[in-house]
Amino acid sequence: VQLQASGGGLVQAGGSLRLSCTVSGRAASNLDMGWFRQAPEKEREFVAAISWSGGSTYYEDSVKGRFTISRDNAKNTMYLQMDSLKPEDTAIYYCAADFGKVGGLTAYYTGMNHWGKGTQVTVSS
Numbered sequence: 001v002q003l004q005a006s007g008g009g010l011v012q013a014g015g016s017l018r019l020s021c022t023v024s025g026r027a028a029s030n031l032d033m034g035w036f037r038q039a040p041e042k043e044r045e046f047v048a049a050i051s052w053s054g055g056s057t058y059y060e061d062s063v064k065g066r067f068t069i070s071r072d073n074a075k076n077t078m079y080l081q082m083d084s085l086k087p088e089d090t091a092i093y094y095c096a097a098d099f100g101k102v103g104g105l106t107a108y109y110t111g112m113n114h115w116g117k118g119t120q121v122t123v124s125s
Contacts, residue, residue: 001026003116005095010122011085017121019080021095029053029073032098034108035080037091038118047093048080049105058105063089085123092118 007019023031034049048069049058057069068081078095096112 001031001097001114003095003097003114005093005116005119008093008119008121010124013085013087013123013125015085015123016081016083017085019082019093019095019119019121021078021080021116023076023078023097027073028071028076028078028097030099031114032100032105032108032112033071033078034096034098034105034112035069035078036094036096036111037089037121038094039088039091042091044094044111046109046111049108050078051105052100056105058108082121085121087123087125089121090123091121093121094118 002024004022035047037047038044046060050069054071066084071078095116097114098112101107
């Protein structure tokens with residue numbers, strides 16, 4: 001499974017960005033997928049996950065109501081719409097995928113098995 005994230009950039013606080021993650025090597029419909037982020041000098045943290053069908057989603061508390069994860073399996077692509085961005089959202093964002101884990105989407109809080117290179121998101125105050 002190869003994953004490629006894109007869409008990062010520099011935005012002012014309160015602004016929006018949409019990240020994309022394109023899957024190759026496998027059909028995206030076989031995969032649960034998610035977004036993680038790592039800020040400078042901090043541990044990587046979970047952001048959001050979505051089931052293979054798109055029917056279930058799970059968010060980290062700090063992004064609930066501001067970020068929306070979605071996917072288009074016909075395009076082998078997952079998205080993260082980020083609204084009302086804050087300076088503390090500044091990080092490298094990574095997309096990830098997994099073929100399934102016992103416990104559902106909450107089991108991905110600690111990580112997934114397949115990772116793409118990240119895309120930088122910088123939110124200025």
